[in-house]
Amino acid sequence: MTTANVVKLGHGRKGLSGTVVAVGAAAGSPGSSDIQFDVELERRLLEIGLVEGAHVEILHEGFIGRDPIAIRVDSMRVALRRREADAVLVQIDGGAGMRRQGGRDVA
Amino acid sequence: MLHELPVRAFRVALVGNPNCGKTALFNALTGSRQKVANYPGVTVERKEGSFVTPAGRHIMAIDLPGTYSLRARSPDEAVARDVILGKAKSVERPDLMVCVADATNLRLMLRLVLELSGVGIPMILALNMSDIAEHRGIRIDVAGLARELGIPVVNAVAVTHDGTSALLGAIDGMLDTIGPAQASHWSEQSADEVRDAHHAADSMVARFVSSSAGATDWTSRIDALLLHPAAGIAILLAVLFLVFQAVFSWASLPMDLISGSFDALAAAVRSVLPDGMLSSLIADGIITGVGSVLVFLPQIMILFFFIILLEDFGYMARAAFLMDRIVGGVGLHGRSFIPLLSSFACAIPGIMATRVIENRRQRLATIMVAPLMTCSARIPVYTLIIAAFVPQQKMAGFVDLQGLVMFSLYAAGIVSAFVVAFVFRRWVWRGKSEPFIMELPGYKRPMLRSVLMGVLQRAFIFLRRAGTIILSMMIVIWFLSTFPGAPEGASDPAINYSLAGMLGHALQPLLAPIGFNWQIAVALIPGFAAREVAVGALATVYAIGGDADSLGAVIAAQWPLATALSLLAWYVFAPQCVSTLGVVKRETNSWRWPVLMFAYMLALAYAASFIVYQLARYLGG
Numbered sequence: 001m002t003t004a005n006v007v008k009l010g011h012g013r014k015g016l017s018g019t020v021v022a023v024g025a026a027a028g029s030p031g032s033s034d035i036q037f038d039v040e041l042e043r044r045l046l047e048i049g050l051v052e053g054a055h056v057e058i059l060h061e062g063f064i065g066r067d068p069i070a071i072r073v074d075s076m077r078v079a080l081r082r083r084e085a086d087a088v089l090v091q092i093d094g095g096a097g098m099r100r101q102g103g104r105d106v107a
Numbered sequence: 108m109l110h111e112l113p114v115r116a117f118r119v120a121l122v123g124n125p126n127c128g129k130t131a132l133f134n135a136l137t138g139s140r141q142k143v144a145n146y147p148g149v150t151v152e153r154k155e156g157s158f159v160t161p162a163g164r165h166i167m168a169i170d171l172p173g174t175y176s177l178r179a180r181s182p183d184e185a186v187a188r189d190v191i192l193g194k195a196k197s198v199e200r201p202d203l204m205v206c207v208a209d210a211t212n213l214r215l216m217l218r219l220v221l222e223l224s225g226v227g228i229p230m231i232l233a234l235n236m237s238d239i240a241e242h243r244g245i246r247i248d249v250a251g252l253a254r255e256l257g258i259p260v261v262n263a264v265a266v267t268h269d270g271t272s273a274l275l276g277a278i279d280g281m282l283d284t285i286g287p288a289q290a291s292h293w294s295e296q297s298a299d300e301v302r303d304a305h306h307a308a309d310s311m312v313a314r315f316v317s318s319s320a321g322a323t324d325w326t327s328r329i330d331a332l333l334l335h336p337a338a339g340i341a342i343l344l345a346v347l348f349l350v351f352q353a354v355f356s357w358a359s360l361p362m363d364l365i366s367g368s369f370d371a372l373a374a375a376v377r378s379v380l381p382d383g384m385l386s387s388l389i390a391d392g393i394i395t396g397v398g399s400v401l402v403f404l405p406q407i408m409i410l411f412f413f414i415i416l417l418e419d420f421g422y423m424a425r426a427a428f429l430m431d432r433i434v435g436g437v438g439l440h441g442r443s444f445i446p447l448l449s450s451f452a453c454a455i456p457g458i459m460a461t462r463v464i465e466n467r468r469q470r471l472a473t474i475m476v477a478p479l480m481t482c483s484a485r486i487p488v489y490t491l492i493i494a495a496f497v498p499q500q501k502m503a504g505f506v507d508l509q510g511l512v513m514f515s516l517y518a519a520g521i522v523s524a525f526v527v528a529f530v531f532r533r534w535v536w537r538g539k540s541e542p543f544i545m546e547l548p549g550y551k552r553p554m555l556r557s558v559l560m561g562v563l564q565r566a567f568i569f570l571r572r573a574g575t576i577i578l579s580m581m582i583v584i585w586f587l588s589t590f591p592g593a594p595e596g597a598s599d600p601a602i603n604y605s606l607a608g609m610l611g612h613a614l615q616p617l618l619a620p621i622g623f624n625w626q627i628a629v630a631l632i633p634g635f636a637a638r639e640v641a642v643g644a645l646a647t648v649y650a651i652g653g654d655a656d657s658l659g660a661v662i663a664a665q666w667p668l669a670t671a672l673s674l675l676a677w678y679v680f681a682p683q684c685v686s687t688l689g690v691v692k693r694e695t696n697s698w699r700w701p702v703l704m705f706a707y708m709l710a711l712a713y714a715a716s717f718i719v720y721q722l723a724r725y726l727g728g
């Protein structure tokens with residue numbers, strides 16, 4: 001996987017826009033030690049349309065700690081918490097120039 | 108109809124994602140010929156209705172709960188799955204499924220249609236909201252999609268007069284040739300199968316849906332305001348404020364009418380029937396008891412009017428988004444917000460509204476704290492005591508002291524609900540949280556007709572509760588406050604000699620440390636019927652008429668301030684409502700939760716009253 005411009009969705013800021021490249025286990029551990037939660041999370045993300053290839057954009061951020069976030073997934077809008085959004089890896093649109101908006105890179 | 112066809116009602120189930128307009132379509136098909144009940148054993152609403160197709164077929168329609176997949180997470184989704192797979196107790200497997208899709212967002216439903224094609228029931232795909240799709244310049248190749256999926260596909264508009272005619276035609280066409288349902292070969296999809304189905308759905312969207320951009324995106328514009336970190340919160344608070352204003356000001360007239368007519372009815376019964384047990388049971392037990400709960404009907408209807416209006420508009424999901432961090436911080440779900448809001452009118456509709464929460468633990472936690480919200484049955488008690496004990500004066504020139512006390516009682520309820528929820532999530536159900544992932548539907552103009560229909564259904568459910576659980580609880584309370592009757596020549600009010608009176612006297616030593624005299628102890632027993640009944644019971648114990656002002660004068664003269672404050676604290680927490688406990692039993696299908704609720708609320712009430720009383724006495728109250 002190219003690491004340039006690939007970020008965890010949960011680390012993105014308002015305005016980030018890109019294409020989903022990995023969801024769930026393939027995106028690396030979302031950071032919880034609860035396997036059941038991770039499996040459930042992957043399914044839920046997939047069922048609501050966050051699949052590889054989907055186009056996403058962060059539309060809004062919550063007012064406390066910028067959490068949760070509202071995103072556009074192709075033609076629909078979805079709200080989720082950053083912790084959960086971390087299970088989604090996004091390839092940022094438009095090359096390196098957009099990085100500034102896109103938040104931290106994944107190490 | 109020219110000739111009667113044999114009446115074998117075909118069963119048609121509506122299936123679809125949440126927010127696809129399924130309820131509106133169901134209403135359009137069945138009109139008012141519908142009934143709402145519960146699936147046995149679970150608390151999911153079961154909506155059925157009937158209609159006749161243009162060809163004269165009798166159809167029994169079932170509206171299944173919205174779902175993204177057949178894999179069941181919530182009780183709602185389990186019901187949808189069981190009915191479709193023919194596993195539901197008491198519900199026959201449908202002959203035909205109408206898959207309802209939001210035409211402006213086809214992809215997810217196409218995925219579900221692919222999943223559903225394995226269950227062996229013939230299907231029709233209805234592209235609902237096609238008016239909105241057209242308006243936005245979205246064009247769907249209906250014939251191509253039908254060929255690809257191998258099922259009939261029709262456009263539908265749930266909210267116009269003839270928006271369902273194509274669907275009705277397709278149902279008739281399908282039922283002409285229908286064979287018996289086949290065995291299901293559905294099994295839960297793995298994550299990779301979900302991915303594959305998505306890609307298949309994507310490719311269909313790419314081939315059959317085209318959209319010309321350009322139409323104004325109202326949803327984005329409205330969201331820019333309503334989800335704005337500062338303005339969004341301000342608007343949410345303003346909306347809540349207006350809703351509560353309406354709930355309390357609009358409801359007061361019908362509430363007066365209801366309590367007035369129940370009083371008149373009770374008086375009429377007393378005058379017609381000879382004095383005795385029967386007259387007392389009907390007038391004091393049944394009529395007054397049920398009336399004391401039914402007075403909340405106007406508030407509940409107004410509250411649900413706004414909740415359904417905001418839900419149909421698309422705002423409730425936004426409210427859940429804005430509140431998620433706050434209620435999520437104590438382990439509840441953004442969606443817990445709506446039930447908790449309803450609980451300010453009455454905990455019963457609030458507890459019923461927790462059905463929208465998918466996760467069982469979050470749902471239980473929400474149920475457990477819902478009665479801590481200050482319901483309107485507490486208001487008569489609060490106003491009685493505040494009017495009698497808190498001087499009507501302004502603090503710092505503009506803050507009304509009585510209002511301030513009232514406000515702090517509300518605040519105490521909210522804060523304690525958060526603390527209790529936190530404790531539950533932290534120590535009772537450790538760890539285990541649930542993803543918060545929720546669709547934010549596009550904004551739509553609400554249709555008054557469907558909003559009113561929703562309100563009437565809520566009202567009806569509440570009335571049925573009042574007719575069953577609440578009525579039986581009232582009879583028990585009446586029995587306790589009536590038997591045994593007063594002896595010959597007794598000078599005290601009859602309630603003193605009853606079981607409730609004995610219980611009150613027996614409990615009084617326990618209540619002495621929190622400053623309750625025996626009159627309060629006795630009045631609290633019938634007060635379990637509904638919180639505000641305690642006011643009437645106090646008047647009975649002090650043997651004065653129902654006039655609240657004279658009761659206020661009596662208690663102001665007889666109670667120390669510490670006792671009054673202690674009783675206020677008691678009412679913030681005490682589980683003084685058997686109807687709520689009964690509904691919790693029903694909704695959770697177990698005695699465990701109502702018992703736990705009763706115990707923790709009682710413990711909190713006692714502790715709070717103890718602290719308040721002792722502190723007030725120490726400070727010289």
Ligand SMILES: Nc1nc2c(ncn2[C@@H]2O[C@H](COP(=O)(O)OP(=O)(O)O)[C@@H](O)[C@H]2O)c(=O)[nH]1
Pocket residue numbers: 124125126127128129130131132173235236237238239263264265266418419420551552553554557
């Ligand atoms: N314009 C338009 N609005 C619709 C249509 N169907 C449903 N709606 C609206 O969409 C909103 C949500 O519909 P509802 O039936 O509650 O969705 P459900 O969650 O699938 O049951 C309501 O405000 C409806 O009035 C339609 O075909 N056209």
